[in-house]
Amino acid sequence: MDRHEVDVYNKLSLKIKDQLGLDKSPVAIKLVSNNGNIPEGISKIEGNFRHCEMVQKALQGEIFYSTAKEQQLCNGAGALGLTEPSAGLKSGEMHYSMGKFSSKESAKRTVNAIPKIENIMKAVVYAPLETTPYAPDIVIIICNPQQAMRLSQSMVYTLNDRFVADFAGIQSVCGDAVAGPYNTKRPNITLGCDASRKFADIKPYEVIVGMNSEDIGFVVNALDELNEIKKS
Numbered sequence: 001m002d003r004h005e006v007d008v009y010n011k012l013s014l015k016i017k018d019q020l021g022l023d024k025s026p027v028a029i030k031l032v033s034n035n036g037n038i039p040e041g042i043s044k045i046e047g048n049f050r051h052c053e054m055v056q057k058a059l060q061g062e063i064f065y066s067t068a069k070e071q072q073l074c075n076g077a078g079a080l081g082l083t084e085p086s087a088g089l090k091s092g093e094m095h096y097s098m099g100k101f102s103s104k105e106s107a108k109r110t111v112n113a114i115p116k117i118e119n120i121m122k123a124v125v126y127a128p129l130e131t132t133p134y135a136p137d138i139v140i141i142i143c144n145p146q147q148a149m150r151l152s153q154s155m156v157y158t159l160n161d162r163f164v165a166d167f168a169g170i171q172s173v174c175g176d177a178v179a180g181p182y183n184t185k186r187p188n189i190t191l192g193c194d195a196s197r198k199f200a201d202i203k204p205y206e207v208i209v210g211m212n213s214e215d216i217g218f219v220v221n222a223l224d225e226l227n228e229i230k231k232s
Contacts, residue, residue: 011128012216020147022217025128027058028213031081032123035042042125047149049077051124052173052200055140058126063133071197075196077177080081080124081117095170104197114171115180138178139216141209146154148189148207154222157188157213165189172196177210187211207214 013026032038045054045064050072057064071077075094078085086092092101092108101107129139139153163201167176167190176190188210196202211219 006133009132009136009186010130012220013100013128015220016141016223017130018151019220019227020141020143022141022143022147023143024059025054025061025130026216027055027140027142028091028125028127028129028134029140030125030134030139031117031121031182032065032125032139033179034122036122038123039125042127045070048072050195051080051178052202054126055142055173056102056200058128059142061128061131063131065123067123075171076174079114079116079171079179081119081121081179082124083120085116090121099168108183110168111170114168114175115166115183116175117179117182119227136213138181139211139213140173140177141211142202142206143209144205145207148209150223150226151187151209151219152189154219154226157222157226158215158218163187163189167191169193173200173202174206177208181210181212183213187215187223215230 010221016026042063042065048070054066068077068082071082074083075089076085077083089111092104092111095101095111096107115127125134127133156163163230166180169191170193171192172190173196176188180188190208192202192208
């Protein structure tokens, strides 16, 4: 990616933070297929972490990539297309045994509806949007409900359609915020999950928004226009 493209993402990130009053950077996620190349100059993360923890690291300024080996949870890696989902997850046994469902059948039905990327990927790359050295596939924004409301209003303003949120309180940052928008090409809002709130410091007052990177420019323009309308 050339210097001009880097500057574009920098400006978009700073504008969206300013418009929404965000104190955290949007996160740029790139999915690298087995035939693709990891962006030059980016190092692999050391250690094993959950995907949601890696998103938090990127929020704080880190830039790195992860393969399936560095993903602590195979189920998160499965949603991201790095591995196949585990047999226990697909059967419903895992979540049923954790007491999250009244039956294994209902667990299986819900879990199998969680978005997952079918193509097996080589790596996932993480960076703050304002310093990303690559063009992202997905942008994640962690924000409060009012900020998410303004994001949804900007998307409705641009897309001329209702915003449909799709979540189950399970695999929110991997399935809902990355795999869902990647597969459907539509943005999504999710309320988080037990793991992301426990291990990745998602606050009780925060929600997660995932969107395709090409939507960011439209969102910023819509926020600008909506602000001008409010002033008039």
